[in-house]
Amino acid sequence: MISRPPRPRERGIPEATVARLPVYLRALQTLQDKDILTVSSEALATAAGVNSAKLRKDLSHLGSYGTRGVGYEVEYLVYQISRELGLTQDWAVAIVGLGNLGRALANYGGFGSRGFRIAALLDTDPSVIGGSVAALEVRHIDNLEEVVRSEGVSIGVIATPAASAQGVAGRFVEAGVTSILNFAPVVLSVPEGVDVRKVDLSIELQILAFHAQRRADGDGRGTEQAGLGLK
Numbered sequence: 001m002i003s004r005p006p007r008p009r010e011r012g013i014p015e016a017t018v019a020r021l022p023v024y025l026r027a028l029q030t031l032q033d034k035d036i037l038t039v040s041s042e043a044l045a046t047a048a049g050v051n052s053a054k055l056r057k058d059l060s061h062l063g064s065y066g067t068r069g070v071g072y073e074v075e076y077l078v079y080q081i082s083r084e085l086g087l088t089q090d091w092a093v094a095i096v097g098l099g100n101l102g103r104a105l106a107n108y109g110g111f112g113s114r115g116f117r118i119a120a121l122l123d124t125d126p127s128v129i130g131g132s133v134a135a136l137e138v139r140h141i142d143n144l145e146e147v148v149r150s151e152g153v154s155i156g157v158i159a160t161p162a163a164s165a166q167g168v169a170g171r172f173v174e175a176g177v178t179s180i181l182n183f184a185p186v187v188l189s190v191p192e193g194v195d196v197r198k199v200d201l202s203i204e205l206q207i208l209a210f211h212a213q214r215r216a217d218g219d220g221r222g223t224e225q226a227g228l229g230l231k
Contacts, residue, residue, distance in 0.1 A: 092119035
């Protein structure tokens with residue numbers, strides 16, 4: 001049985017703060033790569049894209065207040081945030097769906113350095129089952145429950161078509177997986193106590209298109225108004 005630290009929200013940390021902690025961690029790791037030992041709240045906030053007051057309040061939930069005139073110790077803050085996010089232990093991940101997206105996720109080399117181990121790959125397509133992706137054998141989804149048990153899978157990733165996603169989610173839940181990352185364009189129904197994070201790339205692109213259109217409309221109005229002013 002894996003001993004797990006209390007979840008951030010069980011420690012009274014707001015969900016909005018939890019969502020920003022990985023951003024702070026990424027900024028801090030960049031500073032580490034540059035051998036920077038300390039950082040001010042202003043500099044870290046700028047790197048993370050938030051205001052310094054919000055950053056200081058977020059970090060206060062971790063019991064980290066920095067030192068006046070010095071700032072935060074980068075290495076220790078990396079440890080604090082990593083511990084709070086549960087990244088100081090190994091999290092086994094199973095990916096279901098080995099299409100282009102699933103293969104890209106399986107081959108991504110950044111998971112290992114962040115505490116996540118791709119432990120299993122599963123699919124239903126006979127043409128990919130038995131093959132190898134990222135040095136792992138692709139197994140039939142019928143083996144999902146066995147794989148979760150034998151590999152100690154804590155996180156399930158769904159990269160299937162929408163029509164298959166709910167069934168896969170149900171099997172993950174039945175196997176005891178309570179953390180699911182869903183890339184399928186569908187809202188999953190899961191029991192209370194199961195955490196689902198949804199990543200919909202098409203929605204993100206549509207949001208970007210909205211902002212791009214707003215900028216284009218604004219430029220058009222500005223040009224038109226400038227033209228009227230010259231008359």
